[in-house]
Each structure stands twice: as C-alpha cells, then as structure tokens.
Amino acid sequence: MIGTISYLVFFATTASILAIAVLGLNLQWGNTGLFNGGVVAFFGAGAYGTLILGGTPQDGHLGGYGLFYPLALLGGMIAAGLMAWVVGLLTLRLRHDYLAIATFGVAVAFENLMRNAEWLAGGAKGVRGFERPLRDALGDGFLYNIAFFFTVLIILIAVYLFLERLVASPFGRLLRAIREDEEAAASLGKTPSRIRLTAFITGSVILGLAGGLYGTFYAFVSPQDVLPTLTFQIWAMLIVGGAGNNRGAVFGAFLIWGAWTASGWALSRFAPIEAQLYTGSMQFVLIGVVIVGMLMWRPQGLLPERLVVSQRGSKE
C-alpha cells in the first residue's frame, strides 16, 4: 500500500515537473508561435545550473558553491534565460526556420558539451554530491518525497497562475497578435522581434525552473537526462493537451507521462525478451505517431485554445 502511494507520489512529482516545462513551452509555441527545437537544453541548463551552484565541492569539475538553495535554483533559471537570450537575439529577426534549427543545435551542443567537458560538469558521470534542501529536517524517506511533491505542486500552480495572468494581460494579447499577423502587429508600432525575445526568454526561464526541480528531485544530473527524447516528450504533451491553453498543457503532461510510463512498463513486462532491446524504438514510433496524428486530425489538441481569433481556425 505504502509502496503504491509512494509510487504515485513519485509519478505525480515527475509529471508536475514536466507540466511546468510544458507550460514554459506553451508560452513560446502556444502563445507566441516560437518553435523551440531544443527544449531539453534549457531544461538541462536549469538542472545543471542548480546542482553546480547548490552542490557540495567536487573534485575535477566546476561546482560545489553550496549556495542557498533558492539562489541555486534561481541561478539555474538565469542560466537557461541567458542561453535563450543569445539564441533568440541571433535568430528571432530571421525567418522561423532559423529558430527551430538553432534551438535544435543548442540541444545537440549542450548534451555534447556536458558529455565531454569533464572539467565543467563531470562529463558522462554527471554532477553528484548535491544535498537536497531541508534533508536534515525531513530525512530521505517518504516524508521528504511528500513534502517535495507539494512544493512542486505549489510551484506548478504559481507558474500556471502567472501565465494565465500574463496571457490575459495586454502583453499576452500582443503575443497572439504577433503570432497571427506579424505585419499588422508591427504596423501598430510594436517591435515584434523584441516582444518575441521577451516571450522566448520567459518561457526558457520556466523550462530552466522545471529542470532545476528535476535535478533537485534526483539530486543528480548527467548527459543521459538531456537527450532529445525529453524534447519530444514535452512537445507531445503540449500538442496532445492543446497548444495555447495552459490547462491543456498541464493535462497533456500528466496524460503523456502516464502513457509513456505505462507503455514502458507494459513493453518490459509483456514483450518477448528478444524484443526488449527495441522498447525504446517502439516508444519513439508511438510518440512520432502521436505528434503527426494530432497535427493531422486534431491540431488544436484535446483541450483547444479558448480564444477564437486565430486565422488557423477560420482556414480549416
């Protein structure tokens, strides 16, 4: 019994962290129409940043600054934001493809750097020696996990409320205006590239926050955590949930994470032993089919965007 509950808490914590990430992506893609092909890099920057800043001293690589935890987490978010700033500055003035390619490239380079640069973050071994905050008070067991889950949940709610207000604000209307018709927005005297940059950085900082929480949860991060897989998963969550709708984003995160976990479990349990090697391939095919299928048959997602101003709607 306690085993099931503790598994559920574990599942819900991971799903909530991913939901925060999906919310960040939703601001970029759903609300602003910015394609982030390297979600995992910003997520990873948050995780690595938090652990390096907040961890204990390590031999052979950067880190061990033992920063007060909230500051470490903030540092991780800033790292993600800085990366977004550089990429955005270089690409947001150009046609859409460039952002997609550059962000994809960032993710490749980020993983590559983390894997190879031992002096930076431990290379393939990853960053260890991070002590989870308040561990002395709460211990390492079930209690800690429950407490951590509620913290994540509160942060998720806070991010959700923040984004809901942002989207309803004049700034949010501006974002949609730019997404729908850049020229018209520009003719209103707004500079679309600056506004898009703001949205892109904000979304990336939220991705960094999710990454930081993820790193905290496992008290460990390695290049295995920043593989492109995560990018695809987070997208699938957003597309299935409904781009443009924050509630859809959260819903999609839980749904897809549940489906992913369940399919992995089912494949490992019921697939013949020779096929076990191919579990990953099968899951990827499924994710690809989900993405393509949703785009073709239900591009608005399960919970569509509520505002009906979009040209997309009218063209269908």
Added chain:
Amino acid sequence: MIQNLIDGVLTGSYLSLGAIGLTLVMHILRFANFSHAELLSLGAYAALVFDALVTALVPVLAAKLGPLSLTYALLIAILISMVLTGISAVLIDRLVFKRVREKGWELSMVFASFGMALIIRNVIGLIFGLSPELYSKDIAFAMILSRDPLILVKPDQVFVLIAALALMFVLHLILSRTTFGYALRAVAENPSLAQVNGVNLARTVTAVWLIGGGLAAVAGVFYGLSHQVIPVMGRDLVLPIFAATIVGGIGSVYGAVLGGFIVGIAGNLALVVLPSGYTPSIPFMLILIVLMIRPHGLFGEARA
C-alpha cells in the same frame, strides 16, 4: 592536417548532396524539414536491400569495379534506391506534410517533420535491427598518397567524391540550361509569379521531393560507404546538413554545395585542436558564426 582536409572534403561530398534537397524543400515549402536526414537512412537501407537482392539474382554482378569495394550490384541498387527514396519523399509529402500545409498552419510542418523523423528512424531500427551494417565486409585497402606526413585515401572515397561532383554538375546543367530548371528557380524566387508564367506548383513540389529524395539516397549510400549504415545515421546527419544550408544560405543550391564542404572540412579540421568527442557540436558553432556575421548565408537572400 592534410589528412583532415582530405577527409573533410569527402565528408563534404555527402553532406552537400543531402543539403541540396533540404535547401530546396526549405525554400519552396518554407519549413525546416527535420526528417530530411532520414531520407538518407532510407536510401542507404534501400540500397542495402537491393544490393543483396541483385547479387542473389545475378551473381556475376557481385564483381567489384576495379579497385573499389563497390560492386556492379550495388551500383544498380543505388539507382533503384534513388528512385524509391524519391518516391517515398513524395509519398510522405502527400500523406503528411501536404495535409498539414493545407490546414494553413505552416509552422506545424516543422513539428510534423520531427514526428516523421522519429517514426522513420525507429521503424528502420525495428526492421533492420540496431546494429551497424556494411555494404562490403572486405577490408578496403587505402592508397598511401604520402608517407610523411602519412596521407591515406581509400579508392571508395575517391569514387564518392567524383560521383558527388558529377551529380552536382548534372544538377547545375539542369538548373542553368533547361526550362525545367528555370521553373524550379522561378518557384523558389516567387511562387505566384511562377504560376502566372505557366508553372504548375504541385508538379514542381513533386519534382523537388523527387530530386531531394534521390540525392539524399546517394548521400546516404556514400555515408554508408565511408562509415557504416546504422538506423541512427539520420540523427547524426541532421544538424550538419542544416548547418550546410544555413552556411550556404537557405534556398541556394550552390550555397548548399559549398556549405556542405565547409561543414565537412570544419568538422574534420576541428579534430586537430579539439578531442573527437566535440565533433557533433561543430555544425552548431558554424551556425552561430554565420548567424552572427552573415545571417543569410553565403548566397542567401533575406526573405521574411
């Protein structure tokens, strides 16, 4: 150093072939096609299958061409693979991209292409297994061009370079000498004006996919000849090919050719100063440099 340069040129020859199709698709259909590199895998595996098939049916064709490890059977298989990969590219467009495009949401095509990349790559893995395959199990002996410094070139590599250059030359002739080529360039520059001048857009799109797919197939086989054929080759090639199109300027065929060689050479020269583990990051570095100093690439034009 010279060895790196030579290896870079050889890498460039298949990157260029891959980038040509990608740049055309990106320019004419206006989306970054992340599944283009999977056409290279598709072509490489199709050639593998037909090589085995032709060899089994007509054993005499298993003879090698001169000093090459390449057999007549493989040569025929490459031609078949070009056609099949071209047709696959057209089919993928009809079944997926065209439908998304017609919904009027251009940006979603990038998503669709990611999804297609995942599907193609992993279905190939499921069918052919995850371990690498080779076109020829014989060890190809390298020619020693010089002993000090030691410079080695395999006959296959020379063939790859010459064949790639020949294909590019044929494409150049088509683009610069035939009205079909003018029509392609016209559509790239101004689709609606091209239409008004009697160019059928749908047919041009089909032609672009056929050409892009055919060249991708050759590129995939050449990659396989130089390295090995693996299901994840698309994953490793997608960024270098994108880098080639950006360096050359999106939409420019000549830019893609030059960009491919630049990316190939840069990747190999980087080995002189950086550990080989960093090679996958080099294309991204090139993209950053180009975006900083010349965002529209060597031959590209600004286009919103």
Added chain:
Amino acid sequence: MPIWAHRSMPDPLLQVTGVTAGYVPDLPILHGVSLTAERGQITLIIGPNGAGKSTLIKAIAGLIPVSAGRIALEQQDVTHIRPDQLAAHGIAYVPQNDNIFRSLTIRQNLDLALRRAGGDATARRDRLLAQFPALDEKQRDKAGTLSGGQRQFLAIAMALATAPRLILMDEPSAGLSPKATAEVLDHARRLTADGVSILLVEQNVSQAMKLADHCYILAEGRNQVDGPAAELMGDKVVGEIYLGGRRMGAA
C-alpha cells in the same frame, strides 16, 4: 442591375459580372464588381489606393478565390481558373510589383515564359527580343540588374510570349520616370493595334486616360463610375473628385 453590366456592344472579350473576392475567407475586398473589356481596346481601371484594383486583376487571374459572380472570356467561364492555366486561355498577367525573376537572366525569363508556347521557341524569343532592343543587348544579364523601365518591358515581353488575347497590366508605370512611363504606355497602345486587348490599372490617370478607350473608376471595392475615357476626362465632377485626389464616397 447596374447599367455598367450591360454595355451595349455585343460579344465582349472579357465579361466580369458581380464579382466578390478577397484574400481571407469571409472578408471580401471586392463587393460585386462588374466590368467589360472589348476586343482590341485598352480598358482602364483607376481608383484611389486600396480601392481593390490589384485585387480585381488577381481575381481575374485566378490568384485569389472568387466567392460570388462570374468571369467569362469570350463567353467561356474562367471564374475559377488556375493561374498556371491562364496562358492556355489566352490571358497574360503583368503584376504590379516583382513581375520578373530577378535571379534568372533575361533570356531565361523569356524562355520560361515561352516554355509552353510550343513551336520554335528560339525563333519566338528572337522575335520578342527584336521588339525590345534594350533587352536584346542584355540577354545574358540577370534580370535583377535591369532598370525599372527595362523590367517593365521584360515583364511585358514575358506576357506576350504566350501570344495572349488579353493582357492584364497592373500599374506598369509604377516607379518609372515620366519618359519611361510614356514609352511603356505607348508600347501598350501599339499592342492593341496587333489585336491584343489590355485591361490596364494606372495611377498616371491623365496619361492613361489619353490612351484608353473605356475607363472604370473603382473605390472601396465597388464600381463607381464608368464610361468612354474621353467622356470621363471631360466630365468636371469626375475630374475634380478623382484628379483632386480626394477619396470617393460610396456611389
């Protein structure tokens, strides 16, 4: 039915009746526009900026969807024509901007336009070039290097490549010097002598009026006034309202 829908001459070349069209569904720019172009004539369309002149031409050329009304060429329905089929119906279109391929050479531009012309394409290209000496000299240059007037001539030459019965010309004098404008418009007039009909949109009202046979005034996507060009030019009210540059109210 408005009078302009019934101009008296029998069997016109082009008959546009009550066309409603726009760029986005449910947002028409043209509201039931009608017009007639006679054989061998220059039919002029004028109107303030944003009146929908280019939109009308694009609707005829099949570049934007027509949601109501009918377009007929010699009694044959061409309302939902595909733009790449224009030439097959004897129509050519010279757009307002970007009407040549800058990255192709002059000769390649012409060869592209001649692609479906059949017969001896080289001979036809030479005949076209003979009409435009300025282009003949620069055959192998990129069209992007041409001057404004030369570009218009190239665009007109490309239109002529398919031996059309009707040429749709959208502001061929835009951005040209007065001298180049006169040359381009004169050339248009000479074409009608060879039996080609022209539907011309122009901002240079006074010059164009002198050439035109019949003239339509369009504003806010609707027909306003039409009549023989000579008559309209003499008409005080029309002259004052239009040439004064004030926006026309709804008729």
